[in-house]
Amino acid sequence: MTPLTVGNARVKEARKLSRRSVRTERRLFLADGPKAVEGALEVPDRVVEVFATPSAAEQHAALLAGADATLVDDRALASLSDAVNPAGLVAVVRHFDQAVDDMLDANGMLVICADIRDPGNAGTVLRTADAAGAHAVVFAGQSVDPYNPKTVRASVGSLFHVPFAIDSDPEGLIRNAQANGWVVLAADGGGEVDLFEADDLLNQRVAWLFGNEAWGLPAELAELADHRVRIPIHGRAESLNLATAAALCLYASARSLRNQGH
Template sequence: MTPLTAGNTRVKEARKLSRRSVRTERRLFLADGPKAVEGALEAPDRVVEVFATPAGAEQYAGLLAAVDVTLVDERALASLSEAVSPAGVVAVCRMFDQAFDDLADANGPIVICDEIRDPGNAGTILRTADAAGAHGVIFTSDSVDPYNPKAVRASVGSLFHVPFAVDPDPAATVRGLQEAGWVVLAADGGGELDLFTADDVLRQRVAWLFGNEARGLPDELLELADHRVRIPIYGRAESLNLATAAALCLYASAKVHRK
C-alpha cells in the first residue's frame, strides 16, 4: 500500500480534529504517540482509525498487531501531530467522558479543574490523578479541552485510565458534590488549613478544587469550598506551579488513605 499524503481527504479530515469546535461536533479526537495509542487500544471500540508511517508501523508492530493501520508518509503524520518530533503513530478516537453524576458516586478523591488553560497542565493533572489513585477529574467548561492534542499527549496515556467529566458550571459542580456528601477542598495559598497537618480532613471523601494558573480560584468558589488548604512555602519562592501543587495535594490524600 502506498502511504497516504498530507493532501489525502482522510488525513485532512483527521487534521481538522486539532480544533475544539470540530472535536465537539464530531465527538472525535486525536491520540498522538505510542502511549496514547496504547491507552486508546485498551478499549478497541474507542478507536476509529490508526495512522502510522511505515517506520512507525514497523517500530510499534506489537502494539498495532490487532488493528488495521493506515500508512501515511512523514509529512502527513507530522500534520496530525503537534509534537516537535512526531513518534510515527496517531489514532482517531471516539470521546468517552462521563456524566457528572457518575463521578459523584465515586469514593474519592476526585479533582475539579476550574479555568485551567494550559493543556500541558491539564494532561499532567490527569497523569498525576492516575498515579495517586484518584477516582476522577472534572473539568469546568472554561477549562482547556481535555481532548486537546497537547493535553492528551501530556497525560501519557492516563487520559484513558482516569474517569473524567466536563461540567459547565463550576459552582453547581461544587454544590452537587457537597450534596452528595463530598468535602470540597480549595487549594489556596492563603488557606486556613496547612496541607501537612490536615490528615483528619483528608480522611474524608474529598474533592480537590484547583484554579487558573495565574489567578487561582475566584472568590465565589473559595467561599463555597468547605475548607481552603494551603501548601506551606519554606523558602523564598512566591508560589508553586499548578501541576506541582496538584501533585502534593493528591499524594497527601493518598498517603492518609493508605496508612
C-alpha cells in the same frame, strides 16, 4: 499498500480534529504518539482509525497488532501531529468522557479543575491524579479541552486510565458534590488550613478544587469550598505552580486514605 499523502481526503478530515469545535461536534479526537495510541487501543471500541508511517508501523508492530493501521507518508503524519518531532503514530478516537453524576456517585478522591487553561498542565494533573489513585477528574468552567493534543500527550496515557467529565458550571458542581457527601477542599495559598495538619479532613471523601495557573481560584469558588487548604512555603518562593501543588495535595490525600485502610 502505497502510503496516503497529505492531500488524501481521509487525512484531511482527520486533520480537522486539531480544532476544538470540530472535536466537540464530531465527538472525535487525535491521540498522538505511541503512549497515547496504546492507551486508546486499550479502551474497547474507541479507536476509529490508526495512521502510521511505514517505519513506525514496523517499529511498533506489536502495539498495532490487530489494529489494521493505515499507512501514511511522513508529511501526512506530520500534518496530523503538533509535536516537534512526530513519533509516526496518530489514532482517531471517539470521545469517552462520562457524566458528572457518575463521578460523584463513588468513594475515594475527586479532582475538580476550575478554569485550567494550559493543556500541558491539564495533562499533568491527569497523570498525577492517576498516579495518586484519584477515582475521577472533572474539567469545570472555562477549562482547556481535555482532548487537546497537548493535553493528551502530557497525560502520558493517563487520559485513558482515569475517568473524567466536563462541566461548564463549577459553582453548581461544587454544590452538587457537597450534596452528595463530598468534602470540598480548595487549594489556596491563603487558606486557613495547613496541608500538613489536615489529616482529619483528608481521610474523608475529598474533592480537591484547583484553580487557574495564573490567578488561582476565584474568590466565589474558594468561598463555596468547605475548607481552604494552603501548602506551607518554608523558603522564599512566592508560590508553587499548579502541577506541583496538585501533586502535593493529591498525595497527601492518598497517604491519609491508605493509612485509614481505604
